[in-house]
Structures are given as C-alpha cells and as structure tokens.
Amino acid sequence: MGYINFKEEVSVAKTELINRINNNENILNKMKKDKSLAKGFSPDKDYSYKETEDVLIGKNTTEDEESFLIIRNTDFVCAKFIQCKFENVKFIECNFIGCIFEKCKFCNGGVVFDKCNFIKDDSNKTPSLNKEDNFSCYFKDCKLYAKFLNSKVSYAIFEQCLMKNTNLEQSNFSNAIIIYSELKMFIVKDCNLTGTKFVKTYISDLEFRDINKTKLDEKTFFDKIEVRKKTRDEYEGLYTVYETLADKFKENTLNNNFGEYYYLCKTMQRKTLKLIPRIGSYLYLVTCGYGERPWYALITSLVLIFIFAVIYLFSGIDLEGDAIQYTVNTISTISFKDFIMHMNETLNLSTGAFVGVGYNNAKPTEISYTVENIEMIVGAIMMGIGVGTVTRKLVR
Incomplete structure (x- = not known):
C-alpha cells in the first residue's frame, strides 16, 4: 500500500x-x-x-x-x-x-x-x-x-x-x-x-x-x-507532470508525498522506454517498486525461492545419501506424497541458500552447486535492496 x-x-x-x-x-x-x-x-x-x-x-x-x-x-x-x-x-x-x-x-x-x-x-x-x-x-x-x-x-x-x-x-x-x-x-x-x-x-x-x-x-x-489517448506523447506529458509534482512535494519536505508521485512518474515513464531500458525499469519495479514499495522485494524474494526450489528438483539434491533428480520422463512416476516431501526439502534448501543460513537434510549435488551459488548471490542482492527500501521508508 x-x-x-x-x-x-x-x-x-x-x-x-x-x-x-x-x-x-x-x-x-x-x-x-x-x-x-x-x-x-x-x-x-x-x-x-x-x-x-x-x-x-x-x-x-x-x-x-x-x-x-x-x-x-x-x-x-x-x-x-x-x-x-x-x-x-x-x-x-x-x-x-x-x-x-x-x-x-x-x-x-x-x-x-x-x-x-x-x-x-x-x-x-x-x-x-x-x-x-x-x-x-x-x-x-x-x-x-x-x-x-x-x-x-x-x-x-x-x-x-x-x-x-x-x-x-x-x-x-x-x-x-x-x-x-x-x-x-x-x-x-x-x-x-x-x-x-x-x-x-x-x-x-x-x-x-x-x-x-x-x-x-x-x-x-x-x-x-x-490516460486518454495511450500515445507516447501523452505518456511523456503525464510522466513530466508527475515528476514536477514529486519535485515540488520534495521541495516542501513532504517526502512521503514525493515518494508516491515519484512512483507514478516512473510507472508512466516506463511506457515511453525502448526495450532494454524498459526491461531495466521492470526489474527496478519488481525488486523494490522503484524504491517506494518495500513489500515488492519480499514478494519477489518468495517467488525466487520457489523458482530455485523447482530448479533443484531437476538439477538434483542429495537427501540423506539418496540422489533425487527429476526428469521429464520420470516425473509422472512420482507419487504426490513423495513430490510434496521432495518439494519441502528443496524449499528448505532454497530458503537456506537464499538467506545464507545453510541447509538441513537435503544438500545440493555437484550440478546443483552452480544453482546454489547463483541463488546465494541473488539472495544477497535482494536482501540488500529490501533492507535499503524498508530503511528509506522508515526514516521518513
């Protein structure tokens, strides 16, 4: 909100x-x-x-x-x-x-x-x-x-x-x-x-x-x-209006109001950007809501943890000495009970890697170490972004 x-x-x-x-x-x-x-x-x-x-x-x-x-x-x-x-x-x-x-x-x-x-x-x-x-x-x-x-x-x-x-x-x-x-x-x-x-x-x-x-x-x-016309010229005009309002609220030391109109400004600006800058704008949006939506960082982190958990199922995990690795051909032979158990273990592994606290029963296999390293880097970045965004809002 x-x-x-x-x-x-x-x-x-x-x-x-x-x-x-x-x-x-x-x-x-x-x-x-x-x-x-x-x-x-x-x-x-x-x-x-x-x-x-x-x-x-x-x-x-x-x-x-x-x-x-x-x-x-x-x-x-x-x-x-x-x-x-x-x-x-x-x-x-x-x-x-x-x-x-x-x-x-x-x-x-x-x-x-x-x-x-x-x-x-x-x-x-x-x-x-x-x-x-x-x-x-x-x-x-x-x-x-x-x-x-x-x-x-x-x-x-x-x-x-x-x-x-x-x-x-x-x-x-x-x-x-x-x-x-x-x-x-x-x-x-x-x-x-x-x-x-x-x-x-x-x-x-x-x-x-x-x-x-x-x-x-x-x-x-x-x-x-x-928005009326949904043209590039209109988006640029509205983006400029929101930017003007944001700057004026900031000048009056109304930082919370500044943040809201800055968010609207960046949202409108995104629609005027070319492909590569637009992708960067989307990343800025989903990771922290342009610095104004701290819960975006939490939601994105949870989604990433789940995605990496699924990747671990296919890259392989070591569960108490048993190697578990899903493939397209074998996935249909796994019972729902076993799938829930395996998913629980990969979620535990993914969460531990993402926040850097390690894991319990399941361990990554040699192939999964690369996935784990990537997740640890992404997790460190997301935690920094999340803490920075929350701190920014709390200071206001």
Missing part, C-alpha cells in the same frame, strides 16, 4: 465538495434575504444579487493586456453569471463574494484578476469570534484563459472547467477544489496550494515557475491522471 490512499482522498474531497456547495447555498440565501449581511462591501448595482445571462464583460476583440478594459474597486456580491463572456478585461482590487460562474468563457485576450478577493471568510453569526463562513465562489463548466495575480481564491470550486493557459501568481489558492476538469498549460508561481485538491482532473501541462516557493502541505492532493 502506498502512503496516499487515492480512493479515500477522492471520497473525502467529494464529501467536502457537497458540504461546501451546501454551505455556499445557505449563506447565499441568507444574504439575498438580508442585504445588510454584506457589511464591509458596496455591492455593484448592475450584477449583485442578480442572475446575468449571455452578457459580454470586456472588449469583443483580442487585445494585449495593456489595452484591457479595467474594472477597479468593484464588489460583486451574490452575483450569478450564466453563459457570459469575459474578454480582454482586468479586474483590480475587486471582491467577488459568493459569485457563481456557470458556462462562462474567459477568452480572447484573456482575463486578469489583480489583487482580487473571491471569498468572504468572516462569519455573519453572533458570536463570530474564531468562526469563518468560507463563503466562496463557484466556477462550473467554464473555460478559463486567465491570470490570478496577488489574489485570494481560497475555498473556490472549479467543476468541469477547462483551464487553458491559466496562471496563478503569488495568490492564495488554499483549500480550493478543482474537480472533473482539465488543465492545459497551467502555470503556478509562488502560490499557496495548502489543502488544495485536484480530483478527477486531466493535467497535460503543469509548471511551477517559482522565485521563492509554492507552498504545499499533507492535505494538498493531486489525483491520479486517467
């Missing part, structure tokens, strides 16, 4: 998603009924507390960022945008409180969120000391070509979204949930991803362009990426 239980993590994330959606709906209904709960904000009159459908916000052309429409210091409270287009627009120091974006497109030149806030974390309940509502925004079935710069996007939900050429820069993305989505050229720079969960999400390109460090913790979760 790996350090990360992916099935359990996915189940926990889905439960958290349901709870978060319910929490947002409850707070949304209360704030619509009592607009005084939006204290500290100045709700925009055009969109707040309304459903806006099929509207363009921005410029209907493709512009450089310098030519974007600028919307500054605006509070969008409990606004719902349906099938709207956000194009060539830059939001500066804006608040999006409990906003829902459904089937919206952030496209053409793109959208910039600079110093924006997407969460209301203070509580409306009394007393409110040490209580947080975590009233977040919900993006559903959206296409995002956007940049989040110095923004707070905590607890946000991205469901069934396509995030293409999207950048997160120096932003707080903690505890966000990205589920049933797709990330293409997703770039992260010096962000907070603690507690963030990427669930059932296809990631084809992921880069960390940190100057300082993007923060991850034990609750940060990236689900396994389901």
Whole structure:
C-alpha cells in the first residue's frame, strides 16, 4: 500500500465538495434575504444579487493586456453569471463574494484578476469570534484563459472547467477544489496550494515557475491522471507532470508525498522506454517498486525461492545419501506424497541458500552447486535492496 490512499482522498474531497456547495447555498440565501449581511462591501448595482445571462464583460476583440478594459474597486456580491463572456478585461482590487460562474468563457485576450478577493471568510453569526463562513465562489463548466495575480481564491470550486493557459501568481489558492476538469498549460508561481485538491482532473501541462516557493502541505492532493489517448506523447506529458509534482512535494519536505508521485512518474515513464531500458525499469519495479514499495522485494524474494526450489528438483539434491533428480520422463512416476516431501526439502534448501543460513537434510549435488551459488548471490542482492527500501521508508 502506498502512503496516499487515492480512493479515500477522492471520497473525502467529494464529501467536502457537497458540504461546501451546501454551505455556499445557505449563506447565499441568507444574504439575498438580508442585504445588510454584506457589511464591509458596496455591492455593484448592475450584477449583485442578480442572475446575468449571455452578457459580454470586456472588449469583443483580442487585445494585449495593456489595452484591457479595467474594472477597479468593484464588489460583486451574490452575483450569478450564466453563459457570459469575459474578454480582454482586468479586474483590480475587486471582491467577488459568493459569485457563481456557470458556462462562462474567459477568452480572447484573456482575463486578469489583480489583487482580487473571491471569498468572504468572516462569519455573519453572533458570536463570530474564531468562526469563518468560507463563503466562496463557484466556477462550473467554464473555460478559463486567465491570470490570478496577488489574489485570494481560497475555498473556490472549479467543476468541469477547462483551464487553458491559466496562471496563478503569488495568490492564495488554499483549500480550493478543482474537480472533473482539465488543465492545459497551467502555470503556478509562488502560490499557496495548502489543502488544495485536484480530483478527477486531466493535467497535460503543469509548471511551477517559482522565485521563492509554492507552498504545499499533507492535505494538498493531486489525483491520479486517467490516460486518454495511450500515445507516447501523452505518456511523456503525464510522466513530466508527475515528476514536477514529486519535485515540488520534495521541495516542501513532504517526502512521503514525493515518494508516491515519484512512483507514478516512473510507472508512466516506463511506457515511453525502448526495450532494454524498459526491461531495466521492470526489474527496478519488481525488486523494490522503484524504491517506494518495500513489500515488492519480499514478494519477489518468495517467488525466487520457489523458482530455485523447482530448479533443484531437476538439477538434483542429495537427501540423506539418496540422489533425487527429476526428469521429464520420470516425473509422472512420482507419487504426490513423495513430490510434496521432495518439494519441502528443496524449499528448505532454497530458503537456506537464499538467506545464507545453510541447509538441513537435503544438500545440493555437484550440478546443483552452480544453482546454489547463483541463488546465494541473488539472495544477497535482494536482501540488500529490501533492507535499503524498508530503511528509506522508515526514516521518513
């Protein structure tokens, strides 16, 4: 078993998603009924507390960022945008409180969120000391070509979204949930991803362009990426994504998480290798699970002990002065009782040779000495690999 239980993590994330959606709906209904709960904000009159459908916000052309429409210091409270287009627009120091974006497109030149806030974390309940509502925004079935710069996007939900050429820069993305989505050229720079969960999400390109460090913790979760095309290019892309994740977890001194994504990385990389390197990768896998599965060494050792025991039956053993050697012609004449007895003796001999403790009744014949020498060498190697792998895991 790996350090990360992916099935359990996915189940926990889905439960958290349901709870978060319910929490947002409850707070949304209360704030619509009592607009005084939006204290500290100045709700925009055009969109707040309304459903806006099929509207363009921005410029209907493709512009450089310098030519974007600028919307500054605006509070969008409990606004719902349906099938709207956000194009060539830059939001500066804006608040999006409990906003829902459904089937919206952030496209053409793109959208910039600079110093924006997407969460209301203070509580409306009394007393409110040490209580947080975590009233977040919900993006559903959206296409995002956007940049989040110095923004707070905590607890946000991205469901069934396509995030293409999207950048997160120096932003707080903690505890966000990205589920049933797709990330293409997703770039992260010096962000907070603690507690963030990427669930059932296809990631084809992921880069960390940190100057300082993007923060991850034990609750940060990236689900396994389901293979779609099964082509060499896809395997290479997914292998690179897993390698990037492994390196980032290691940078955050989360060595157990590093180990799991390193294992997935090597598993995916194996599918891109040519024959000889692929054989070497398989050996690395079965002997120790790429250094992350200590029980692989135990299972492989038991299999090798059994194989050598069978070889001893055919190469010959000396059992209390009687030479026993199976051949293709004589094997059918041996009773099942005698076979079990002989197999027991060769297993004892094989185990003793493999772990280097010697043998009891059965001894190898002259021909079997070569087999025994080979087994002793293999056993010494496997014991070293097994102890090294277990030690590596225990040290973590």
